Amino acid sequence: MNTTTSKKTILRAEGFACPSCVNKIEKQVGRLDGVESVKVHFASSRVEVVHDPDRVTADDLVAAVAKAGYKSRASAF
């Protein structure tokens, strides 16, 4: 499994209004091929994704979060 190098990407999202958003986004993003783990932080509206950058890019992640209904953008740190 560890033949690929996984990368941690942080997305900063907008408009988290209730803690139930957390599960929805975690499901949407977690479903993507190449995503190893995803953690959504409600209070700071931040999504931490560990993924294989060759199989799923930061843009794909942003798109998945958008599908769950939230705007987000990848952050350098």
Add this chain to the structure above:
Amino acid sequence: MNKVHAWLHGRWAVPGISGLLILASLASSRIWTNQLWGDIFMIAAAVVAGVPVVIKAFNALRAKVIGIDLLVSVAAIGAVILANYWEAAAVTFLFAIGHALETATLNKTRSALAELIAVAPDTAIVLRENEQVEIDAGEVGNGETVLVKNGAKVPVDGVVIGGTGAIDEASITGESIPVEKVTGDKVYAGTVSTGGFLQVQATGVGADTTLARIIHRVEEAQDAKAKTQKFMDRFSAWYTPAIIVLALVLGLVTRDVVLALTLLVIACPGALVISIPVSIVAGIGRGAKDGILIKGGEFLETSAKIDAVALDKTGTLTEGRPVLTDVVVLDAGIDQGLDSDEVLRLAARAEAGSEHPLARPILEAAAEKGLAVPGLPEHTEPVPGKGIVATLDGRRIAVGNVALLEQEQVAETDNSRVAEVVAELAALGRTPMVVARDGRAIGVVAVADKIRTDAAEMVRRLHASGVKKVVMLTGDIEPVAKAVGAQVGIDEVRAGLLPEQKLEAVEDLKRQGYTVAMVGDGVNDAPALATADIGVAMGAAGTGVAIETADIALMKDDLLKLPQAVSLAKRTVANMRQNIAIALITVGTLMFGVIFGGVTMAIGMLVHELSVLVVIVNAMRLLRRRRDRFESTPVRTGTPSAAVDDRVRQTV
């Protein structure tokens, strides 16, 4: 067209369209006697505002979450089935508009952090092979030379290696007065040049900068749940299902479906769920903007209870740079050649090989007076905890405390005079050292650490913010510590402590029932800092470790940030409590109203959404700066050496 498109995808589209449809329905029922068009518009309004809610509720259910969306969906669908179209439309419309407002205001409570992220620099100008190259800020290599021009953001953490300039460090320290930077000074990524031109050697880039550490710390802090939050999470986990059961039971018992549906709507835990996170996000964000990093909700709650503050003396209450203050000649009558310069010179020569922190001020003062200190003593022997004994030109010179005199068997006759001078100096808060030559006390030199100008003000403000006891813990001798404590307004002085005794002192305070905050530099105070309920690190901007580990990290070496942090914690926790109260009282009153009649579904939803907004707006109050921020903060400046020189002459 683009504007329309953007609006349709914005947060106001759903409530906007739904609201227009409601207006259309109301208008049409006035125009036509037939209710059909009115009903169609009303249903359309309910569908526009309700479908997103139903979808969310469905998604949430699939993730095994029973939430507010489900309650609203059930209520709205039920109202449509019962042909209460107005109720269905009103409930979903108010819910949608409430949501849009919540999102907008919630983003506001996170604004302090958003601003911090916004100051992160994008590009850097580096010097490569003598050419200026503009590159991505994250691509600067460690050790590369970065140019910071007037008005530009500093792109990396680094050390100034050339040029001078003024830097606004507000994003890091919360202090908006620009700081002058010269060679050797540290600069931080995200700060802004307000003049001059600096060459900076990069020491930290991207995620390795102080700014990135602050942002991480703040986000982690905002996510870390307070004890109250954990309790509320458990509470909401059974609260929502309980309400559904209650509504079912009420519907079955009273056979009144509308009543049961109304209960569902008004019991939404929206305000309750966000009451704590909004306060914490706002409070911690506010702190970060002022250069106060608090580790998380739990630490906020503990900080709000702080009623005892333990402070280290050296480096905290004082500047941590002792200077020579007095030179007293004891034996001038016997030895004609002895004057203050000679006493100082002998002391300096004896201390020349010493590593002791008190040796430096003596050597510096001697150098300043132009006294020659040739080479090292023939023989030096440090006496731990007492002083130093050296052999100079064949004579035995001892410099140290009274205990050293006893060890050196200095003639008894001298002792009363020595004790008198020593006591006098110590009472002034200075650390006296006796100079003895061949078993005779010939003089006393004293050094003192300058008390910070804002130390007394800090103690006053700590008391004003509810701290009952301010305790000084120091390794220094008692009379000196007491004198400093008295000048600053300290309640209790514990002197002569070893690092592990500082820990014991903190434990003792805790045993007495105090919630103790310990302030220190984090190195020799580390055990005491860890033992205290809240460990506070000062001047943390320069040390990544402090930012990441201290319970409260004060970015700037500014004593007045401490009372500010305590008062911020108190305000945030009070705000949290107000929010919980608002939420609970609203739900309670509405439930009472529903069961005893008078509250309809639409009124219930309106009041409910209002309570959510009140909670958010209340939290936003924390973002405002308090007035005491604007009170003038004394600026510590000055070169102590000149002042000391005066004092030396006065005393001599």
